Amino acid sequence: MDVAIKQVSKLYPGKVRALDGVTLNIGTGTFGLLGPNGAGKTTLMRLVATLDVPTRGEITVGGIDCRRRPAEVRRLLGYLPQSFAAFRRLTAYEFLDYVGLLKGLDGPRRRRDIERMLELVGLTGAARARAGTFSGGMLQRLGIAQALLGDPALLIVDEPTAGLDPEERVRFRNLLAELGKDRTVILSTHIVADVERACRELALLAAGRVVFRGEPSELAALAAGAVWEVEVDEGTYERTRLSHQVVSAVSTGGGRFRLRVVGESPPPGAAGPATPTLEDGYMAVMRRQQRAQQAAG
Amino acid sequence: MRRQLALLGREARLMLGWGFLCFLVVAGFALAVGLSSVEHERRTLAAVDPGMARALAERVGVRMGELLMPLAALVASTHAVVLDRENGVGEVVRTAARWRPGVPLRRVLVAWAAFLAAIPVVLAVPPLLMGIDLGLGRMILAPLAPAAFLTGLALAVSAWLGSYVTGLAAAGMVWVSDLMRPGVLTGPLYLFQAGQPLADLNLQANRLLLVGAGAVLIALALGLYDRRA
Structure with missing residues (x-):
């Protein structure tokens, strides 16, 4: 149908x-x-x-x-x-x-x-x-x-x-x-x-x-090269939230967090690239949309 | 045909509740009170002129029936156009129904079937228990036209504003207005011409107008049900 x-x-x-x-x-x-x-x-x-x-x-x-x-x-x-x-x-x-x-x-x-x-x-x-x-x-x-x-x-x-x-x-x-x-x-x-x-x-x-x-795999692929994983302290986490789209943040103890972020450039800290998921692709597209809207008005 | 009957059965289950039944009991009780208020006069008359005594009781019966029974029709049928919305089932019913106006139409039919079945029972039982002999014909016919008009008015307002309370309030306002100041608000659509007649109003024309206006308003409500999201 x-x-x-x-x-x-x-x-x-x-x-x-x-x-x-x-x-x-x-x-x-x-x-x-x-x-x-x-x-x-x-x-x-x-x-x-x-x-x-x-x-x-x-x-x-x-x-x-x-x-x-x-x-x-x-x-x-x-x-x-x-x-x-x-x-x-x-x-x-x-x-x-x-x-x-x-x-x-x-x-x-x-x-x-x-x-x-x-x-x-x-x-x-x-x-x-x-x-x-x-x-x-x-x-x-x-x-x-x-x-x-x-x-x-x-x-x-x-x-x-x-x-x-x-x-x-x-x-x-x-x-x-x-x-x-x-x-x-x-x-x-x-x-x-x-x-x-x-x-x-x-x-x-x-x-x-x-x-x-x-x-779904095509949407995930849109975030290829733009997904990062990094372990940071609380202060860096706050800075990362402003500069990148944080997909997940897991507390690892001692005031440190393991982050999964989406952004064109790596976040602060020793960040490594990660394999994108559908959620990352979704976040990447939505981030681009938001930026386009901000630029437009 | 069997499917339609089954649907009517389901609609009856949804539409008719204790409220309707309670109202009928109250209406029957009120009729008994009305009849007992003229009982002494009726008995006195019965000793000299049984025909006059019977006419007196009938006049009270017609007046009480015309006053109270249209409200029973209202209680039974006002939810017809907003029942789904009130239950949060509106979108399901509207996408499942093949012909959308058929949904409230069936509900109005069910409500009126219950109302028509209730009229003779409610109006006959009190005189029977009180041992009063009177003809039921006029008593049964008197409430039909005002009931049709009030039902149509309540349904149209409910469908327009999406709330049965506003429909009920609009119909109730007209009813109270005609009770307090007969015919001032309604003019030729005066509700109580059979039991409490106005001198310059023809009963047949008044009844035809009430039924016609009621039918138009019901049709309007069915149309609004189809259009209102």
Whole structure:
């Protein structure tokens, strides 16, 4: 299922520009949409999910225009919003049944689908419990179950691992990667590790624009020669924070820190080059963006 | 068809709660109090003219029913357009629904089915328990038109402002206004023409106007539900 986003801009009242000429073509597989908070990821997800319409540009899903034929697009998609909730007075089974009914699934298929989804997300034992009693992780699993009902060709998940414990997060990532084998999954997140483990391709959004598009290894490669590791004292750490992008800082005791930094030149101290990761690539691109913005205004 | 019925069942589960049931009990109790306030007069009349006695009880029944039962329709249906948003489920429902206005439409239908089923019960039980013989026809019909108008008004305001409280407040304000100063705010859309008639207002025209305005406002609310993100 191809998703084509052509020159899409979205302006909110007060001339707030959430998206600015975004163009992306997304095919089968798990596609990551990465970016800081406020980059426009959720806005883009909402436009593809037909929850809003772009101010300019066009979005098609499988060749169907999201603005002109939204109901047809909705037949193809499953959506897990950023802050998922369920009707508190319904049980997990009843909630999925309700969503299945809204999606137009008929009796036997709906029941079969619900049971399969409950098993897939590990909620079979809690099927008769009210959603109001669920923990954050259980709710999130219920959210992915409702999104998958009806076997949608396009699955949109917005910040799905936020609030999950590490074990649930790993499980969730694996599930998303698995789902991406035979459908299009768009995973929007600001957690780099989620994209690194689950996505074949990604786009990096910043201030409403696509600033990178490619494979995770290509994004990591953008930081090649610009990632350093160094052990410094507290005073040097403070100076390094001003001159470089500190990716991680681990206290090694005695007021010393082992730093991983991104910057064009080596940081102060006996710094050695390090192999870049996706997170380093992300930080390098964001640093360049910030500098470009500062230079522009 | 079976899917639609199943959906109506789920919507009923979401829409109708203890609040509606409690309101019906209170309305029934208020009707009983209203009837008992004229009981002495009714008994005195019954000894000389049973027809007049019956007419007196019916007049009180129509007035009380027309006054109270539209509020039951309000209690049952005001959440229809904002239920998802209140529960944080709006985006899920809006992306799952094939035809978005169908969601609040089903809820209004469910609420009104419950309301219509409740009217004869609430209005018949108090007279039955009090041993008062009166015809229920006018009593049942009297609250329908004002209920339709108030429901439409509450839904349209709720959908516009995204909060059922504001919808309820707008409808409540109209109700109180007509109670305190009959017809001053509403004019030809006066709510209580059957039980507390104004001299210069035709009942049939008033009922048609109320139902028509209610239907337009409900349609507006359904449209706003589809458009409001």
